Amino acid sequence: MSSAPQFSILMPVSTQRQYLTAASQSVLAQTAGDLELIVIDDAGNAPECARLSGEGRDPRVRVISNTISPGPAEALNCGLQASRGKVICLCDADDIYPPDHLQRHADLLAAHPEIAAVAGGMETLTSRGGTIAWLHRDAQAGEITEELRTGVTRTSFCTYATRREAMLAIAPFRRYFLTSYDIDFQLRFGDQFRVWFDPAISYRWRLHDNSVTHTQANNQREFFEKTAREFQKQRKTTGQDDLQRGRPPQPPAPNKPVGADAHSLKSADQTQQMLLGASWRHHQSGEKFKAISLGFRACMAKPGQFSAWKSLAALAVKKAGNGRGK
Numbered sequence: 001m002s003s004a005p006q007f008s009i010l011m012p013v014s015t016q017r018q019y020l021t022a023a024s025q026s027v028l029a030q031t032a033g034d035l036e037l038i039v040i041d042d043a044g045n046a047p048e049c050a051r052l053s054g055e056g057r058d059p060r061v062r063v064i065s066n067t068i069s070p071g072p073a074e075a076l077n078c079g080l081q082a083s084r085g086k087v088i089c090l091c092d093a094d095d096i097y098p099p100d101h102l103q104r105h106a107d108l109l110a111a112h113p114e115i116a117a118v119a120g121g122m123e124t125l126t127s128r129g130g131t132i133a134w135l136h137r138d139a140q141a142g143e144i145t146e147e148l149r150t151g152v153t154r155t156s157f158c159t160y161a162t163r164r165e166a167m168l169a170i171a172p173f174r175r176y177f178l179t180s181y182d183i184d185f186q187l188r189f190g191d192q193f194r195v196w197f198d199p200a201i202s203y204r205w206r207l208h209d210n211s212v213t214h215t216q217a218n219n220q221r222e223f224f225e226k227t228a229r230e231f232q233k234q235r236k237t238t239g240q241d242d243l244q245r246g247r248p249p250q251p252p253a254p255n256k257p258v259g260a261d262a263h264s265l266k267s268a269d270q271t272q273q274m275l276l277g278a279s280w281r282h283h284q285s286g287e288k289f290k291a292i293s294l295g296f297r298a299c300m301a302k303p304g305q306f307s308a309w310k311s312l313a314a315l316a317v318k319k320a321g322n323g324r325g326k
Helices: 020-028 046-053 072-082 101-111 145-149 164-170 181-192 218-238 267-284 288-301 306-317
Strands: 007-013 035-041 061-065 087-090 117-125 131-134 161-163 195-206
Touching (some): 007 020, 020 046, 035 046, 035 072, 046 061, 061 072, 072 181, 087 101, 087 164, 101 117, 101 161, 131 267, 145 181, 161 164, 181 218, 267 288, 267 306
Parallel strands (some): 007 035, 007 087, 035 061, 117 195
Antiparallel strands (some): 117 131, 117 161
């Protein structure tokens, strides 16, 4: 077997594969090319995953099947078991790595040997790949360990580059969490290790209605996120959480079938909210034309939302640079 690569990138894939080729190509095009891309088939179609991800055309791609139990947490656990890299990263099969993602994080890990992981900023994309907003435009670089220890997760775990020994010390991802397994992992990681944050865009998150985030019933999504944070409080006060004690709370039944319009987060709503937030940040910085342009895009993301048009009107009449106000 060849020597271990510098990076292992874990990419779980379910039934939604329309963006898999773009996601894989963004990993393989990294300026730091000493990597392995482990594509984990979680829906029983490894040959299609191989075709779409480039296995056979690029020796760095390896497709494996989740043989533990269906679900993204166990798919990641399968990937971890198969990985060999000195640094472990995640990439969802519908998202994008900027070309310098791995090199930038490798440099930061080298500069901070006391740090076990580097997290990064995110940019949101439309379903077609158009830019929505840089979510961490105004954030400062620095250590975020204490934030994590108070239950604050500033960014997605997919932005992390994590030293292998630290990653394996916290593993596995816990299958109890149908969603928010990454938030649970971040909080458990921060309990034991130090994390650095770099606000530069290191991950591009695609918003679309077929993603896990947008198909999960709201009550379940909110339950698992709340439970991950409640478990951290329990660990701080008693040393263990209810899942470790074998008595976790029972998740609620979905309040509607998954995907029902009124009971799951819709990507158009989220896109509009993020564009409006970005537009006001530019307005506060004195960039009025850019603010109005983003505000108009926000309105067009869901034209029937009156509050968005009201916000656009306020952007147009309010003097830029003085803050949003009320």
